[in-house]
Amino acid sequence: METQTSKFNKETGKNFDTIAKTIFAPVYPVIADQIVERTGIDKGICIDLGSGPGHLGIAIAKLYKFKVYGVDFSAEINDIAVQNIKSEGVDQQLKLIPGSADDMPFNNNFADLIISRGSLFFWQDVEKAFNEIYRVLKPGGKTYIGGGFGSDELREQVTVEMRKIDPDWECHGKKQLGKDNTEHARSVLDNLNIDYHLFDDETGLWFMIKK
Numbered sequence: 001m002e003t004q005t006s007k008f009n010k011e012t013g014k015n016f017d018t019i020a021k022t023i024f025a026p027v028y029p030v031i032a033d034q035i036v037e038r039t040g041i042d043k044g045i046c047i048d049l050g051s052g053p054g055h056l057g058i059a060i061a062k063l064y065k066f067k068v069y070g071v072d073f074s075a076e077i078n079d080i081a082v083q084n085i086k087s088e089g090v091d092q093q094l095k096l097i098p099g100s101a102d103d104m105p106f107n108n109n110f111a112d113l114i115i116s117r118g119s120l121f122f123w124q125d126v127e128k129a130f131n132e133i134y135r136v137l138k139p140g141g142k143t144y145i146g147g148g149f150g151s152d153e154l155r156e157q158v159t160v161e162m163r164k165i166d167p168d169w170e171c172h173g174k175k176q177l178g179k180d181n182t183e184h185a186r187s188v189l190d191n192l193n194i195d196y197h198l199f200d201d202e203t204g205l206w207f208m209i210k211k
């Protein structure tokens with residue numbers, strides 16, 4: 001876990017936050033709407049797993065009536081998230097709880113919705129994480145876990161801007177949402193006998209599990 005955490009330190013966290021606040025900014029509310037539309041869940045308890053600087057959790061907290069918990073294992077990134085949550089005025093609705101996907105700080109059957117963007121492909125133990133997610137979901141609860149930019153148009157817009165900063169950016173993205181990672185997540189879910197639906201389209205790649 002140590003080597004993995006070190007990828008998400010103060011410097012990378014600040015850089016990611018700057019990008020998330022500017023180039024990625026239009027993506028989060030679009031994904032928040034897609035989550036609600038596709039899962040059919042628009043209230044209750046929502047966990048944003050691997051919440052990073054908090055932008056997806058903030059979008060869903062602003063647009064819907066969830067009680068949201070952001071969970072991330074990087075203390076440095078959590079510090080950034082706490083500031084963002086305050087400055088966006090959602091601190092009554094969104095609480096940050098330090099924790100890891102493979103050891104979630106929640107009771108069984110706790111959450112109506114577990115969402116996660118751009119984090120799954122960093123999880124060290126995907127099997128443990130999906131077991132935890134299933135344990136924490138309420139019966140009838142759903143997940144929306146994966147990665148993406150919401151639409152072809154938004155992805156293209158982000159790509160144009162990101163290319164200016166990092167010419168290799170598309171390669172990293174294609175690898176993260178690529179066949180190997182996807183197949184690994186699929187086979188883990190199959191082995192655990194967890195039913196899921198995979199959205200693999202212009203919105204990105206998202207695993208929707210229903211407990």
Ligand SMILES: C[S@@+](CC[C@H](N)C(=O)[O-])C[C@H]1O[C@@H](n2cnc3c(N)ncnc32)[C@H](O)[C@@H]1O
Pocket residue numbers: 008020049050051052053054055056071072073074077099100101102116117118119122123124
């Ligand atoms: C690329 S960032 C995405 C942040 C945010 N979800 C977003 O879309 O803006 C990935 C985040 O996942 C977190 N992460 C990676 N592995 C994790 C794990 N096993 N448990 C909790 N958080 C994790 C990292 O610390 C990082 O903040």
